Amino acid sequence: MTVDFRLPDLGEGLPEAELVQWLVAEGDTVALNQTIAEVETAKAVVELPSPHAGIIRTLHAAAGDVVEVGSVLISYDLEGGDEPAPAPEEEAKAEPNLVGYGAAPTSSKRPARRARATGGAATDTAVLESEVLQAAPHDATPTPDVVERPLERPRSTPPVRALAKQLGVDLVLVEASGASGIITRADVEAYAERVGVAEPAPVLPAVRRDSEERTTRTPIRGVRKHTAAAMVQSAFTAPHVTTFLTIDVTPAMELVASLKADRALADHRIGIMAIAAKAVCLALGRHPSLNSRWDDEAGEIVEHHYVNLGIAAATGRGLVVPNIRDAQELALAELADAIRTLAETARAGKTAPADMMGGTFSITNVGVFGVDAGTPILNPGEAGILALGAVRRQPWEHRGEIALRDVMTLALSFDHRLVDGEQGAKFMVEVADVLREPGRAMLLR
Known part of the structure; x- marks a missing residue:
């Protein structure tokens, strides 16, 4: 048939x-x-x-x-x-919906599990796919000659199979860590890290050159098309205002260095972005106008009592802004883990559509590209976006003298329908105070 x-x-x-x-x-x-x-x-x-x-x-x-x-x-x-x-x-x-469609073949037995390499030890940990894991150390690297191939196709979800394909990992060689027997994202990442698999470059849209090869034409599709439409909508709907503030972030950078040196926290890779994210979450609780949206249809201003913090991520396919749900509830190390996970997922082109919806405020780190400042465009539906500039070592007034300090420029764009200049300035200063003196975070809630 x-x-x-x-x-x-x-x-x-x-x-x-x-x-x-x-x-x-x-x-x-x-x-x-x-x-x-x-x-x-x-x-x-x-x-x-x-x-x-x-x-x-x-x-x-x-x-x-x-x-x-x-x-x-x-x-x-x-x-x-x-x-x-x-x-x-x-x-x-x-025709079923793609998300979760297609029932797996029924079987009363679990898939056969591959034999462990002798002479090595592994730690099995049951985790959610979305959690960030650190792979347990292995004394021996599994190789095909010690692998017992299962009779059934390894059980995994489509996103996990996509990740495995991108990393060049054969799922037959990966052992599920949880009792369910389902291979998770963490299992694939741990295996790839163990055997040293390198991540390939993302697949870029097909391009064509004209007959004289004086121009290159790339179809406007996918993420790039969606991002362009969203930015045009934002720019011509919300009246943007951008304010700048250059600050001494030496204490924050000293904190970053001390946290990296702490063995208990080194794996979390806490950087200036995570500290800024924490400062933003604290400041939004005291300046709710920056954490609101303009509901034109209802004729209302909607203030959010939670923070879904958008993290702008540049990818080979264009800009995406996934968000961290209820970021205000996360500790500094948890924020750092969440930011890294969102960025890695975005670069792999595997950000779930739901993760790019419902953001309330965003951060973009233009400093990683060596840029001092910019005028970021609001993510549609949000009242504010904070851009972090590059941290530069330069002469700066400190305690009445000139000294070499770590200096950064912050740029805050906000929707002037929702946020007055005074509110935007006070929010910016409060974020800056935490970056200038991280200990001030202990005074805020």
């Missing part, structure tokens, strides 16, 4: 997606939930698992094509051809 698989709604409410690459070819035999393609939406690259087991009959799109949701993407010759074909309208309804 031949059936068509239509591109499903990817759980984002977007009307189309670009086919990045096929991972199968016509004539291939595929298993249920086997990854068949990678598609890019306006927000992320997503792995597309197969909803059927059978033979690939026809691929209806080529890499680089933009496919509308509901359009036929692939046709299968299914195993067991005597099954009745569903009516066309039923077939369209039967």
